[in-house]
Amino acid sequence: MESLTVCIHGVSGYTGAECVRWVLNHPRLTLTGATAQKAAGKPLAALWPRLGRTAVGQMVVQAGPVDADVHLLCLPHGQAVIHAPELRGMVVDLSGDHRLAEPVHSAAYGFARETPPWLYGLPELGVERYAGQTRVANPGCFASALALALLPAASRLPDVIYATGLTGSTGSGATPSEGTHHPMRDENLRPYKVLAHQHVPEVQRALAEAGGPACASVQFVPISAPIRRGILVSIPLPGAEIAQYKKFYAGNPLVTVSDQPPDLLSVTGTPLTQVSVVRPRDGNGDHAVVFSVIDNLGRGAASQAIANVNLMMGWPVDLGLGAFGALV
Numbered sequence: 001m002e003s004l005t006v007c008i009h010g011v012s013g014y015t016g017a018e019c020v021r022w023v024l025n026h027p028r029l030t031l032t033g034a035t036a037q038k039a040a041g042k043p044l045a046a047l048w049p050r051l052g053r054t055a056v057g058q059m060v061v062q063a064g065p066v067d068a069d070v071h072l073l074c075l076p077h078g079q080a081v082i083h084a085p086e087l088r089g090m091v092v093d094l095s096g097d098h099r100l101a102e103p104v105h106s107a108a109y110g111f112a113r114e115t116p117p118w119l120y121g122l123p124e125l126g127v128e129r130y131a132g133q134t135r136v137a138n139p140g141c142f143a144s145a146l147a148l149a150l151l152p153a154a155s156r157l158p159d160v161i162y163a164t165g166l167t168g169s170t171g172s173g174a175t176p177s178e179g180t181h182h183p184m185r186d187e188n189l190r191p192y193k194v195l196a197h198q199h200v201p202e203v204q205r206a207l208a209e210a211g212g213p214a215c216a217s218v219q220f221v222p223i224s225a226p227i228r229r230g231i232l233v234s235i236p237l238p239g240a241e242i243a244q245y246k247k248f249y250a251g252n253p254l255v256t257v258s259d260q261p262p263d264l265l266s267v268t269g270t271p272l273t274q275v276s277v278v279r280p281r282d283g284n285g286d287h288a289v290v291f292s293v294i295d296n297l298g299r300g301a302a303s304q305a306i307a308n309v310n311l312m313m314g315w316p317v318d319l320g321l322g323a324f325g326a327l328v
């Protein structure tokens with residue numbers, strides 16, 4: 001059985017920690033290296049105490065990359081693009097550095113990137129795209145939730161799509177800021193980056209790759225919610241049909257489809273997505289609302305990165321993504 005070594009870059013951050021969890025859970029991946037900046041020199045267990053009694057907890061975090069078959073880049077925007085060129089083997093970038101073509105990338109992230117964008121790592125856009133690939137841009141968390149809600153209807157979307165999304169505090173990373181400080185987040189709801197979120201161009205890229213309108217107008221209102229993990233997106237989508245969604249996601253082990261509104265707790269801590277198509281109770285008219293819920297650190301980051309490694313290797317997309325931890 002083929003087995004791969006893995007180095008996680010940015011292991012002291014939230015997506016890095018979640019990658020540790022899923023790599024340890026994977027039957028064909030072995031964690032052999034971990035990097036960070038300020039945390040370099042510390043054992044993993046000093047960063048993540050739950051690893052205290054495990055062998056991997058004694059692994060010392062390095063300042064620079066460790067040679068490995070797979071590199072998972074859990075670094076801030078602007079850092080992955082610096083580190084990636086020196087890496088051999090497979091690379092999955094969880095940052096936004098390789099998702100978009102110029103000049104869209106510069107407009108979204110405020111700095112230019114010379115190299116072309118990498119394969120966009122949303123498995124539902126087609127597993128055949130992964131053949132021979134060694135570089136994958138992992139989709140953003142909101143972009144994943146939005147795209148999964150829209151892809152089944154890509155060929156018949158309205159000219160303008162209005163979407164709202166709530167997200168948990170882990171989405172902002174491990175370094176506190178004024179807006180992410182506990183008293184500001186707890187018992188609070190706060191829209192931010194209204195109609196200006198950097199993930200919108202990714203959704204447009206995904207829709208275009210799925211045969212949708214080349215320039216779908218996605219008007220998106222993100223809202224920070226007083227929860228730690230999870231994203232709930234809702235999109236009024238006249239004409240959306242549950243049958244169309246069930247057909248699109250048939251056989252997909254990581255997405256469930258329902259005609260009932262979703263529940264965030266059914267996906268947090270898991271690699272799963274629940275997509276719901278809810279119509280008026282009387283069944284009249286064309287009205288429908290599509291919801292999707294994901295874990296921002298799971299399908300929005302780490303478990304999707306593992307799925308991308310699986311697909312580059314030709315393994316089942318959900319290999320190693322089966323144990324969910326706590327059920328409530």
Ligand SMILES: NC(=O)c1ccc[n+]([C@@H]2O[C@H](COP(=O)([O-])OP(=O)(O)OC[C@H]3O[C@@H](n4cnc5c(N)ncnc54)[C@H](OP(=O)(O)O)[C@@H]3O)[C@@H](O)[C@H]2O)c1
Pocket residue numbers: 009010011012013014015016035036037038039040073074075076077079094095096139140141170171172173174175296297300301
């Ligand atoms: N959080 C989410 O839900 C989420 C979801 C999808 C995608 N993402 C993206 O994934 C990336 C990581 O997010 P995160 O939330 O895990 O961030 P984070 O918690 O802030 O962690 C960032 C990590 O990068 C390391 N780092 C910072 N500057 C570095 C440098 N110059 N060189 C090397 N390492 C450096 C940090 O190490 P030290 O702490 O030791 O300095 C830390 O381990 C970001 O690009 C983010 O946008 C995040």
